[in-house]
Structures are given as C-alpha cells and as structure tokens.
Amino acid sequence: MIKLVNVNKSFGNLHVLKDVNLEVAEGEKLVIIGPSGSGKSTTVRCMNFLEEPTSGEVYINGTQLTHKNKTEIIRNSTAMVFQQFNLYPHKTVLQNLTLAPIKLQKVPKAEAEELAYKYLDIVGLREKAGVYPSTLSGGQQQRVAIARALCSRAKIILFDEPTSALDPETVQEVLDVMIKLSQENITMVVVTHEMGFARQVADRVIFMDDGRILEEGSPEHFFENPTHDRTKAFLSKILK
Amino acid sequence: MIQQIMEPWRWQSLLAEWPKFASAFVTTLEIAVFALALALALGVVFGLMSTSHNRLIRIIARVYVEFFQNTPLAIQVFFVFYALPYAGVALSQVTIGILCVGTYTGAYMSEAVRAGIGSIPKGQFEAAQSQGFTYIQTMMLIILPQTIKIILPPMVNQMVNLVKNTSIVTMIAGGDLMYRANAFATNGTMSYGPSYLLCGFLYFLLCFPLTTWARRYEDRLKKRDIQTAEQLEKVEEGLA
Numbered sequence: 001m002i003k004l005v006n007v008n009k010s011f012g013n014l015h016v017l018k019d020v021n022l023e024v025a026e027g028e029k030l031v032i033i034g035p036s037g038s039g040k041s042t043t044v045r046c047m048n049f050l051e052e053p054t055s056g057e058v059y060i061n062g063t064q065l066t067h068k069n070k071t072e073i074i075r076n077s078t079a080m081v082f083q084q085f086n087l088y089p090h091k092t093v094l095q096n097l098t099l100a101p102i103k104l105q106k107v108p109k110a111e112a113e114e115l116a117y118k119y120l121d122i123v124g125l126r127e128k129a130g131v132y133p134s135t136l137s138g139g140q141q142q143r144v145a146i147a148r149a150l151c152s153r154a155k156i157i158l159f160d161e162p163t164s165a166l167d168p169e170t171v172q173e174v175l176d177v178m179i180k181l182s183q184e185n186i187t188m189v190v191v192t193h194e195m196g197f198a199r200q201v202a203d204r205v206i207f208m209d210d211g212r213i214l215e216e217g218s219p220e221h222f223f224e225n226p227t228h229d230r231t232k233a234f235l236s237k238i239l240k
Numbered sequence: 241m242i243q244q245i246m247e248p249w250r251w252q253s254l255l256a257e258w259p260k261f262a263s264a265f266v267t268t269l270e271i272a273v274f275a276l277a278l279a280l281a282l283g284v285v286f287g288l289m290s291t292s293h294n295r296l297i298r299i300i301a302r303v304y305v306e307f308f309q310n311t312p313l314a315i316q317v318f319f320v321f322y323a324l325p326y327a328g329v330a331l332s333q334v335t336i337g338i339l340c341v342g343t344y345t346g347a348y349m350s351e352a353v354r355a356g357i358g359s360i361p362k363g364q365f366e367a368a369q370s371q372g373f374t375y376i377q378t379m380m381l382i383i384l385p386q387t388i389k390i391i392l393p394p395m396v397n398q399m400v401n402l403v404k405n406t407s408i409v410t411m412i413a414g415g416d417l418m419y420r421a422n423a424f425a426t427n428g429t430m431s432y433g434p435s436y437l438l439c440g441f442l443y444f445l446l447c448f449p450l451t452t453w454a455r456r457y458e459d460r461l462k463k464r465d466i467q468t469a470e471q472l473e474k475v476e477e478g479l480a
C-alpha cells in the first residue's frame with residue numbers, strides 16, 4: 001500500500017508537484033499517463049524517496065517515509081525499474097540479481113542464485129546469467145532489470161517509462177513480461193504511454209498535468225469518455 | 241664525469257658500502273609503503289567527501305586538496321621538522337616523510353577519485369539507492385569498482401611520484417636512499433657519478449614494476465571490453 005498526502009515538490013523555484021494525493025491499494029496496478037514534464041517521474045520517485053517531497057507525507061504499508069528510515073523501508077518494500085535500465089555494468093547478469101539479496105537481505109549465496117535463476121526463467125533469460133549487461137539488447141537488459149526488481153521480493157514495483165528507451169521491436173518482449181507479472185499479487189505503479197498495456201493490465205489510470213492529478217478512472221474511461229479537454233488532447237496525440 | 245664513472249676503484253668502494261645502501265633502500269621503501277597506504281586512504285576518503293551532498297563536507301575536502309596542491313612539499317616537510325617541535329611535536333624523520341608525502345599525494349589522489357566518481361552516470365546511484373544500499377555500500381560495491389578503469393592511470397602516476405618524492409626527507413637528513421647517496425659521494429671520495437647512478441637505479445627498481453603492472457592491468461581491462469564487444473557482435477549475428 002502506498003499513500004501520498006498533500007505531496008509538494010519544488011526544484012529551486014520550479015514547483016513540480018502540487019498537492020498530490022494518491023492512494024494505491026495492495027496488489028493494484030496503477031498506470032500514470034501525462035505529457036512530458038507534468039511530474040509523472042517525480043511522483044513515482046517520491047514513492048521511494050529518490051526525491052524527497054518539499055512538503056507532504058508518503059506512507060509505505062502504513063509507515064511514513066522519512067529521510068532517516070527511507071533506506072530501511074525501501075530495501076524491504078519497493079523496487080524500481082528505470083527507463084535506462086541502470087544495470088550494474090561491472091557485474092554479470094547473475095551478480096546484478098544477487099548483489100542486493102546477498103548484501104542487504106543477507107540471503108545465502110546459493111539461495112540467492114537459485115532465486116535469481118527462477119526469475120531469469122520468468123523473464124526468459126536463464127542462458128544469459130553469466131554475461132555482462134553490455135552484451136545484451138535493450139529489451140533484454142530491461143528484462144534483467146525486472147528480474148533484479150523481483151529478486152528483492154518487494155511487494156511494490158515502480159516502473160518509470162520502462163519501454164521508452166527501447167527499439168520498437170523489443171518493446172513487446174518487455175511488456176509481455178510485465179503482463180505476466182501483473183498476474184501476481186504485486187503492487188505495480190507504471191508510468192507509460194503504452195495504452196494497449198494500460199487497457200490490458202491497469203486497474204486504474206491517472207492523468208497528470210502540470211504537477212496535478214487532473215483525472216483518474218478505469219482504462220475504459222480514458223478510451224471512451226475522458227472528461228477534460230487536456231486529457232482528450234493528450235490521448236488523441238498518443239493514440240493516433 | 242665519464243672518466244669518473246669508468247674508474248673501477250670508485251665502484252669498488254661503493255660496493256663495499258652496500259649494507260648502508262641496502263638499509264637506506266629499506267628506509268625509502270618503508271616511507272613509500274606507509275605513505276602510499278596513507279595517500280590511498282586519504283584519497284578515497286577526501287575523494288568521496290568531495291562528491292558529498294553536504295556542502296560543508298565538500299568545502300573541507302576542497303580546502304585539503306587546494307592547500308596541499310598549492311604549497312611545495314619541501315615547505316610542508318620543513319614546517320613539520322623545524323616548526324612543530326616548538327609546539328612540542330617532535331617526530332622522527334621517517335614519520336615526517338610518511339605523513340608529509342602521504343598527505344601531499346593524498347590530495348592528488350583525491351582529485352583522481354573525485355573525477356572517477358563524477359564520470360559514473362547518475363542512474364547507477366539511483367539504482368543502488370532504489371535497492372536500499374546505504375551511501376557507503378553504494379560507493380564501495382557499485383560506484384568505486386566502476387571507477388577503477390578511469391582512475392588507474394592517474395593513480396599510478398601519483399604512486400610513482402610518491403616513491404620519487406620520498407627523497408624529500410634527504411633535506412632533513414632522513415637516512416633514505418638519496419641521503420645515503422649524498423653521504424657517500426661527499427664523504428671525501430667525490431664519487432658523485434657512481435653514487436647517484438646506483439641511487440637512481442634503485443629508485444627505478446621500485447617504480448618500474450609499478451608502471452609495468454599498471455600497463456598490463458589496463459590492457460587486460462581493455463581486452464575485457466573488446467571481448468564484450470565481440471560477444472555483442474555474436475549476439476547480433478545470432479539475431480540476424
């Protein structure tokens with residue numbers, strides 16, 4: 001469960017998030033859409049305190065995140081998948097997956113590797129365990145990044161435009177993995193413009209504009225009768 | 241001068257003094273090894289401090305670097321040797337050599353470490369933070385290992401400079417290699433040529449393996465990158 005209460009975020013004079021209130025239920029699949037610069041990334045980055053709000057509160061499973069407790073809470077509750085994958089280039093695929101479990105969750109090495117292989121199977125990359133990330137295609141790297149997120153056994157996974165940096169032909173392989181994931185009892189918050197994915201997976205979609213949540217509803221709502229003109233304009237652009 | 245070098249008796253008298261040269265060699269080695277340990281420790285600590293989010297910590301690191309880079313090592317050594325005893329701090333010449341050469345080189349190493357850390361993409365820090373690594377863990381497990389390739393060449397330069405700079409303690413009668421060479425040459429024989437030749441050769445013995453090792457290690461890292469590129473080509477061929 002994630003809860004944002006009156007969250008504001010400013011970068012210097014730039015007021016980026018304006019009184020954002022949002023609750024994500026356990027197991028919910030939430031998709032965030034909106035134009036570039038509207039604050040989507042900042043919103044999800046506030047959920048794991050990669051950005052600390054200027055004011056307002058963030059709760060993870062009922063505990064308020066603070067500068068002090070964030071590392072501890074984040075370690076056990078959330079994982080993140082980035083637009084640029086951010087795999088560790090000096091570690092093999094397997095080591096990328098086992099580093100945090102071994103060092104942070106104190107899982108024995110053999111057990112961590114077993115877990116890693118299990119998730120590599122799920123993303124279909126078992127045979128890549130021993131190679132370095134730079135030898136993989138973008139789509140493969142992102143699937144490894146998803147497996148790495150799963151290895152933390154966090155119940156909340158945050159995705160910030162996971163397919164935006166990919167060649168068009170590898171987008172679907174990543175979406176397929178995410179669709180597979182959505183059948184698990186994992187809370188997923190996904191910033192994406194892939195409306196097909198949203199339609200198939202999302203329990204709820206929110207549309208952000210200029211640092212605010214302008215509109216929210218089911219994927220169908222957004223396809224059939226969005227309320228605001230801004231939403232309509234945005235959707236007509238990305239759906240054309 | 242050439243004539244002097246050719247005279248066998250000068251070499252014979254030099255050879256007769258070899259135990260003194262050996263013990264001076266050991267003194268130089270001792271200063272170099274401990275100064276190197278100190279310089280590496282200071283280099284990493286102040287290098288990390290100079291990338292801190294805390295302004296005060298950054299300023300402290302800056303002051304350290306600027307102070308030691310912009311004053312002559314000789315003055316630092318003289319200050320500690322001649323001035324500090326008036327404040328009740330009297331250190332042995334070897335200790336002074338270790339402290340002064342170590343802190344002086346540490347400033348340069350800290351700059352190399354800072355540049356190395358600065359070259360790592362922000363995404364690497366964010367991935368580590370999102371997994372719940374503490375700041376120290378992030379640096380030790382993820383960031384610093386990636387900087388080795390970048391900072392190795394300047395670091396080795398600094399190591400070699402350090403070994404050569406230990407000769408500064410000659411100026412305070414430090415009993416090191418250079419001091420022994422001086423003492424022998426000015427001890428009535430005037431065998432400057434042979435004495436300094438031997439002395440230079442012994443410094444060379446210390447530095448050459450260091451630069452050779454560094455070049456080999458660099459080549460190996462480069463080869464690993466080439467292999468990675470080759471693997472990548474194979475993967476692409478496989479896909480085609």
Ligand SMILES: Nc1ncnc2c1ncn2[C@@H]1O[C@H](COP(=O)(O)OP(=O)(O)O)[C@@H](O)[C@H]1O
Pocket residue numbers: 011014016034035036037038039040041042043
């Ligand atoms: N670290 C930062 N420093 C300064 N401005 C930032 C920073 N991160 C984001 N911004 C600004 O905040 C606004 C919202 O950014 P972001 O949340 O990334 O939007 P989105 O993900 O919807 O494109 C943008 O105007 C962006 O330039």
Ligand SMILES: [Mg+2]
Pocket residue numbers: 040041042161
């Ligand atoms: Mg964004």
